[in-house]
Amino acid sequence: MNFLNFFDKKAPSHPPIFFLNSASGKKEEFHSLKPGVVSMYSCGPTVYDHIHIGNLRAYLLPDLIKRVLIYNGYEVKHVINFTDFGHLTDDADAGEDKMMKALKREGKTISLSAMREVAETYIQSFKDDNDAFRNIPPTKYTPASDYVADQIRLIKTLFEKGYAYETSDGVYFDIAKFPKYGVLGKIDLNKLKDGARVEVNSEKRHPADFALWKKGLLGWESAWGKGFPGWHIECTAMIFATLGKQIDIHTGGEDLKYTHHNGEIAQAESVTGKPYVAYWLHNAHLKINDTKIAKSLGNGIRLSSLMDSGYSPLVYRYWLLTGHYRTAMNFTFEALDASKQALFKLKRFVFEESKNVKEGNVNETYRARFHTAINDDLDTPRAIALMWEVTKDASLTLADRVATLKEMDSVLDLGLNDEAGDVVRELGVIAKDDIPDEIQELLDKRQIARATHNWSEADYLREAINLKGYAIEDTPTGQKISKS
Ligand code: AMP
Numbered sequence: 001m002n003f004l005n006f007f008d009k010k011a012p013s014h015p016p017i018f019f020l021n022s023a024s025g026k027k028e029e030f031h032s033l034k035p036g037v038v039s040m041y042s043c044g045p046t047v048y049d050h051i052h053i054g055n056l057r058a059y060l061l062p063d064l065i066k067r068v069l070i071y072n073g074y075e076v077k078h079v080i081n082f083t084d085f086g087h088l089t090d091d092a093d094a095g096e097d098k099m100m101k102a103l104k105r106e107g108k109t110i111s112l113s114a115m116r117e118v119a120e121t122y123i124q125s126f127k128d129d130n131d132a133f134r135n136i137p138p139t140k141y142t143p144a145s146d147y148v149a150d151q152i153r154l155i156k157t158l159f160e161k162g163y164a165y166e167t168s169d170g171v172y173f174d175i176a177k178f179p180k181y182g183v184l185g186k187i188d189l190n191k192l193k194d195g196a197r198v199e200v201n202s203e204k205r206h207p208a209d210f211a212l213w214k215k216g217l218l219g220w221e222s223a224w225g226k227g228f229p230g231w232h233i234e235c236t237a238m239i240f241a242t243l244g245k246q247i248d249i250h251t252g253g254e255d256l257k258y259t260h261h262n263g264e265i266a267q268a269e270s271v272t273g274k275p276y277v278a279y280w281l282h283n284a285h286l287k288i289n290d291t292k293i294a295k296s297l298g299n300g301i302r303l304s305s306l307m308d309s310g311y312s313p314l315v316y317r318y319w320l321l322t323g324h325y326r327t328a329m330n331f332t333f334e335a336l337d338a339s340k341q342a343l344f345k346l347k348r349f350v351f352e353e354s355k356n357v358k359e360g361n362v363n364e365t366y367r368a369r370f371h372t373a374i375n376d377d378l379d380t381p382r383a384i385a386l387m388w389e390v391t392k393d394a395s396l397t398l399a400d401r402v403a404t405l406k407e408m409d410s411v412l413d414l415g416l417n418d419e420a421g422d423v424v425r426e427l428g429v430i431a432k433d434d435i436p437d438e439i440q441e442l443l444d445k446r447q448i449a450r451a452t453h454n455w456s457e458a459d460y461l462r463e464a465i466n467l468k469g470y471a472i473e474d475t476p477t478g479q480k481i482s483k484s
């Protein structure tokens with residue numbers, strides 16, 4: 001039997017899925033290595049601090065990929081790692097170790113167990129933020145310190161195959177032995193050599209050779225002395241241990257593309273002689289005042305601070321989805337305010353204006369357009385625009401519009417499939433019984449002012465209500481108020 005035909009028969013039937021593959025720089029049609037199942041790995045955070053809203057964008061990407069693939073009938077095996085030791089502050093193998101920095105900051109002793117303790121706190125915080133943001137948890141989380149033996153074994157294999165060499169401070173990958181190096185971002189090794197800054201480590205054969213093992217006083221025992229595995233080796237070792245030698249999809253923020261991911265490819269393909277990853281997907285950065293949000297720059301806003309300022313995690317999710325994952329976005333509170341309003345209107349449509357309608361059917365035309373949009377390299381801005389089109393399409397019954405929106409939201413997850421009660425609370429919309437008397441009085445006066453076309457009085461009363469910390473929206477069914 002023809003192998004490929006057999007695969008085709010078993011493949012789920014769906015419109016083609018396209019991803020922009022960073023390896024080719026082109027949109028490519030997606031085919032999984034095994035029928036119906038997709039393996040995906042996402043570089044996780046260095047757990048020396050809480051994550052910021054920029055990091056969340058990097059985990060929204062695999063969440064969307066997963067939801068889109070599930071929508072298309074696939075099963076997805078997804079792994080996210082935690083870098084819980086020895087990650088250096090910059091891409092080169094120099095700079096201060098971030099985990100060490102955290103130990104000092106928190107007044108802890110410098111030990112492996114203290115490092116693990118610090119990591120646990122930030123691992124939990126990472127999970128909490130991702131849950132609040134509605135990212136589906138991966139099939140497995142892998143803390144790098146649980147896979148040290150795998151990493152050492154892999155370095156040993158690289159050594160035996162002649163891809164590694166030892167220096168006084170560690171073990172390095174010999175980039176000259178892997179001519180394909182730099183496929184991501186089309187890096188020219190010769191240019192790297194010419195343009196390299198004065199090398200601190202004169203024992204390295206090429207400035208781009210990267211550490212597989214760093215010798216030190218702290219760490220694990222190995223054939224090359226005590227120390228830590230290098231940064232890139234952890235991801236390759238954990239992929240091999242959990243997903244196999246070849247995977248379908250690998251994700252990460254665009255900053256990881258050039259050094260970390262090219263390093264991973266070099267390590268993996270030198271060992272197996274086979275392609276490592278079929279599709280590389282990278283998200284663009286979230287910026288603030290046109291500067292990348294980064295923990296090390298100290299400009300990292302946390303999801304919890306947005307919540308303290310009255311924005312639900314879903315408002316932030318909505319805003320991110322209005323941009324394409326490969327487009328840099330600049331965070332502003334004005335933009336978030338607009339998203340808050342938009343999500344409020346969308347939810348009001350689903351939960352209030354359509355409250356008493358019977359169950360409807362998903363409209364096939366919109367379903368097909370939505371499917372094409374999300375299958376086209378995760379085009380969420382187009383998907384959101386379609387949702388708005390559905391709300392306004394008077395040729396559809398209210399019930400069918402709601403059913404269509406809810407199906408679309410199984411992929412985007414803006415809370416349109418939640419229980420109505422929760423939505424009202426989560427958006428800060430106040431139930432009638434909970435409105436304080438003094439506010440209710442002002443609302444009643446404003447309603448009279450509006451009914452009698454006394455617009456200046458109505459505006460004055462709106463301001464008075466705003467000053468007391470409440471926002472009003474005039475809707476076809478009357479004034480709606482929420483905590484501002
Ligand atoms: P880190 O903990 O710094 O290794 O980052 C974890 C993930 O977040 C990586 O995939 C980074 O590329 C990504 N990331 C970091 N900063 C940003 C940002 N400002 N916008 C989007 N992704 C980011």
Ligand code: ZN
Pocket residue numbers: 042043044235260
């Ligand atoms: Zn990684």
